[in-house]
Amino acid sequence: MRVLVVTLPLAGHVNPAAALAGRLAARGHDVAWAGSESMLRPMLGPDAVILRTGSRLFREQGGAGIASVRSLWTRFIVPYARFLLPGVEQAVRAFEPDVLVVDQHAVAGAIVARRHGLPWATLVCSAMELTNPYRALPRLTEWTRDQLLGLWARAGLAETDFADPRWSPFLVLAQAVRELTGDVDRPVELVGPLIGERAAPPFPFHRLDPRRRHLLVTMGTLADDLTADFHARVLAGLPDGVQAVVVAPPGRLPSLVNTVPDRAGDTVLVAERVPMLDLLPHMDIVLGHGGVNTTSEALLNGVPLVLAPIRHDQPEMARQVVAAGAGVRVRFRRATPDQLSAAVTGVLDDPAYRAAARRIGAAFRAAGGADTAAELVERLQRTVSTAAPTVVRRHSQPIA
């Protein structure tokens, strides 16, 4: 079958989609991507088929809570979908896919699939929608729906036909398991994290001190002042006997090391990028911001967490980890060095956290990940082609 992948130009969204695409390609299917070649190519490698849509940069979003959700929609999800709609439309015409795999927040892909009467699978890469912590706020729900309706209308679809493009009626693949996420009140396939082959940057493993316990600090790619300040507090509160590996952008490296001048040599290793999947088995604890991918990868390796969520779905991810007993939450903006030290020590010294992390890791493995997801996409294609041998293409006019 022919599969067209539509995702967001962010590592946390491209990597899981690439894991699924890799499994589908290995099973003999033709896979192509619709998106920005300059963003996708470095992550997908030279062999990936990319149907270019051009690229556009969108500003980083700030704020916390609902303000961060609002800016995610108005500054990223909606403008990116508007930008992507014509490119995905062209890609569908050129590639003629049998099925699309669409990131839950790459709304353009779902809308174009709908225009063409094509089946698509939603790929959930965020913790926001599955167990939406704001679902009890009807006016926020209505506002979000209005954002989606605007895109729907822009693609020439009738409001009366509206179906939420975040949730495919055919198949929803969620990188989650019940042991972590809890009950989900809609039909989704909980396949666990999708992890595939990806480039592993070099790392000086020989500098890891076997006599000390290891803390990985990874706060995402936002290089803002708040993160720099957080790093400084973490290192100021680094417990004795703990070696830290800090993932930080290059501009931060000298100042980070200088924050601990009194600590000898290798107490803090700083790297812009790390081979996460190879490094995690060496770690005793991860201090992160609660991004779905890194959090899942830590748990997959049975590593407990201290989470300092910043915005978007990160507080929800942290809630799940805390509820599952696999970590604790600290305050990103205001945790003091002493509080951070106590959180790290508390998780390191209580084996219950690691045991809970291992339980979730085992549930992740049992869920099947990319292999299970690939089988489900195949089954979707078989089911749809049996049920509806001729696909009705109602919308033949191009998107303006």
Added chain:
Amino acid sequence: MCNIAADRWRYGFPMAARQFRAEIAAMLADLTGAGAVAPDATLEGDLGLDSLDVADLAVRLRERYGVDLVGYLATLDVDQLVGLTAGELADHVAAVAA
């Protein structure tokens, strides 16, 4: 911790709005780790309140005042939710609990 119903029983009049503002400010300071919380401090922008904190705050407000925080937030539109201040929250609690 004192109990509002008992206070009212004891003193025979509702707690002043000022008192609610002081109590809510203290509750928010404790919850978020902020120092002093001014009445015009926005819960999200200034105090960094996120969905986890809302859940915590809801428990505290229910236990202390019998106030349904999520029920209150459900009446607000997005701009009101984003702009909600400590003082507005305290005034709502005062109106409901007093």
